[in-house]
Amino acid sequence: xxxxxxxxxxxxxxxxxxxxxxxxxxxxxxxxxxxxxxxxxxxxxxxxxxxxxxxxxxxxxxxxxxxxxxxxxxxxxxxxxxxxxxxxxxxxxxxxxxxxxxxxxxxxxxxxxxxxxxxxxxxxxxxxxxxxxxxxxxxxxxxxxxxxxxxxxxxxxxxxxxxxxxxxxxxxxxxxxxxxxxxxxxxxxxxxxxxxxxxxxxxxxxxxxxxxxxxxxxxxxxxxxxxxxxxxxxxxxxxxxxxxxxxxxxxxxxxxxxxxxxxxxxxxxxxxxxxxxxxxxxxxxxx
DNA sequence: CCCTGTCAAGTCACG
DNA sequence: CGTGACTTGACAGGG
Numbered sequence: 001x002x003x004x005x006x007x008x009x010x011x012x013x014x015x016x017x018x019x020x021x022x023x024x025x026x027x028x029x030x031x032x033x034x035x036x037x038x039x040x041x042x043x044x045x046x047x048x049x050x051x052x053x054x055x056x057x058x059x060x061x062x063x064x065x066x067x068x069x070x071x072x073x074x075x076x077x078x079x080x081x082x083x084x085x086x087x088x089x090x091x092x093x094x095x096x097x098x099x100x101x102x103x104x105x106x107x108x109x110x111x112x113x114x115x116x117x118x119x120x121x122x123x124x125x126x127x128x129x130x131x132x133x134x135x136x137x138x139x140x141x142x143x144x145x146x147x148x149x150x151x152x153x154x155x156x157x158x159x160x161x162x163x164x165x166x167x168x169x170x171x172x173x174x175x176x177x178x179x180x181x182x183x184x185x186x187x188x189x190x191x192x193x194x195x196x197x198x199x200x201x202x203x204x205x206x207x208x209x210x211x212x213x214x215x216x217x218x219x220x221x222x223x224x225x226x227x228x229x230x231x232x233x234x235x236x237x238x239x240x241x242x243x244x245x246x247x248x249x250x251x252x253x254x255x256x257x258x259x260x261x262x263x264x265x266x267x268x269x270x271x272x273x274x275x276x277x278x279x280x281x282x283x284x285x286x287x
Numbered sequence: 288c289c290c291t292g293t294c295a296a297g298t299c300a301c302g
Numbered sequence: 303c304g305t306g307a308c309t310t311g312a313c314a315g316g317g
Contacts, residue, residue, distance in 0.1 A: 006309055006310095007309075007310090007311095008310095008311080014311085014312080016310095016311075016312090017312085017313095018294090018311090018312075018313075019312095019313065019314090020293090020294065020313060020314070021294080021295060022294095022314095023313085023314085056309085060311090064295075066295095066296095067295060067296090069295095099309065101296085101308080101309080101310090102296085102297065102298075102307090102308055102309095103295075103296040103297055103298095104296090104297090105296095105297065105298080108297075108298090110297095113296085113297070116295095116296070117296090117297095120296085142308095144297090144298085145297075145298050145299080146298085146299085147298085177308090178308090179299075179300085180298090180299085234309085236309085246307090247309075247310095270309095272309055274309095274310090
């Protein structure tokens with residue numbers, strides 16, 4: 001079981017530095033990518049020292065990567081550094097994931113949105129390919145919108161999934177969410193696509209079909225084939241007294257210990273906790 | 288220099 | 303119908 005925190009380390013330079021589209025220039029782009037890759041290297045070294053061997057790489061690493069304004073051949077220009085980061089990842093036994101944001105909707109009704117989403121997934125796949133990682137390095141997305149008809153929305157997801165380029169398909173995983181698509185809905189999609197499904201404890205608390213956490217995780221575990229690696233799990237805790245679904249500022253050791261006790265499978269756990277690395281270090285000590 | 292509105296992108300819930 | 307939330311963070315202009 002590996003533990004990680006998402007994207008950023010607050011004690012190190014940001015690995016997800018970006019800038020405004022309005023101030024785009026090739027120079028600014030190159031400078032930012034260079035900064036982010038250097039920061040990623042530093043962050044991975046930090047994580048090795050603290051035995052935090054699951055990492056979600058920020059989607060800001062390559063800003064505007066799939067935007068038409070962006071024409072620099074970053075894979076070529078940064079090939080050497082990307083490959084060396086990949087070697088560090090492989091040598092230390094890291095598990096890697098990426099999580100494109102809410103604008104990626106492969107089940108959208110508007111074909112233009114679907115195409116843009118595939119463009120975004122495409123650069124994520126290119127990035128992981130440039131690192132030289134195998135298919136256990138995953139790109140995780142949510143199922144998408146419901147548009148008033150969940151069955152049709154699922155059918156569109158399945159249809160679009162079949163059309164995806166294999167460089168995306170082999171890395172794609174879905175995560176159930178807190179309002180629209182439950183573990184059960186994702187299992188329906190898995191049966192039709194073979195796609196692995198990521199468990200999220202807080203989403204499951206918010207939206208479920210009566211199954212316990214253990215039951216849900218056991219169901220999802222079978223969606224992970226050998227080439228996908230062991231299952232990925234997102235862990236977070238409701239921020240006390242805040243809006244439902246909002247993530248806690250820091251790890252509650254007791255809550256996490258209880259959660260771990262009810263994890264019946266071998267999996268890699270991503271902490272979605274705001275303060276990032278201090279919580280991950282504590283969590284690792286509790287495992 | 289700090290403050291804060293706003294940032295490429297979409298959908299849904301809430302007032 | 304406008305706004306905030308989403309794994310949020312942080313850019314960048316105005317005070």
